[in-house]
Amino acid sequence: MGHKIFVSYKYADSDVKNISGHYYPADTVRTYVDKLADYISETSEHIYKGEDDGEDLSKLSDDTIWEKLKDRIYDSTLTIVMISPGMRETWKADRDQWIPWEISYSLKEVSRKNRSGRMVSSFSNAMLAIVLPDKQGSYNYYTYNNNCCQTKCRTLRTDTLFKIMRDNMFNIKSPDADVCNNNSKIYHGDSSYITSVKWEDFVKDSDGYIHKAYDIQSKINQYDITKEV
Secondary structure, three states: OOEEEEEEOOOOOOOOOOOOOOOOOOOOHHHHHHHHHHHHOOOEEEEEEOOOOOOOHHHOOHHHHHHHHHHHHOOOOEEEEEEOOOOOOOOOOHHHOHHHHHHHHHHOOOEEEOOOOOEEEOOOOEEEEEEOOOOOOOOOOOEEEEEEOOEEEEEEOHHHOOHHHHHOOOOEOOOEEEEOOOOOEEEEOOOOOOEEEEHHHHOOOHHHHHHHHHHHHOOHHHEOOOOOO
């Protein structure tokens, strides 16, 4: 049986590399989500594409937001977050944007009645962040290669993300890490519950990265998980 996947993304963000070959209208993150569905359709039973990020959340209670999201996310087992340059509206609080709530409810264990009236529980979803290239085809707005502790490393600009994403990265309880002379750290292994991969790497091995997300999920007790926005 295939996986049920929920995709969280800023659908109107057009600050991404053109991949459709059509320049009007401009490609958006939704273009990548449609392409994502093509790559993983053989291994996924269902893909739900969140859509309603234009609604004003500041006027909604937590309970109302939950009612809107629970049926979309409840029976999914993997949440993919598409990282794009305009994903986070910095002038708005995280609580007033959809993506943090979608991540929050993806990570919560929820009980509800099934069709037979029996209470069943969902578990925290596996999580995967896919980093999209900007209009110039660069990923440097979020990730770039660096020299750390006299060796090669990959730097992630987690400061550009929503807090709930930052808190679930580099959150393994017993990290395998080296401390450099400038007090920065290099983490080894699967140090983050929400692992991130460039789009160009994901499309080369989509099954492998999805499998890795599920493998990390199977070790969730090794991570300090933040579930609240």
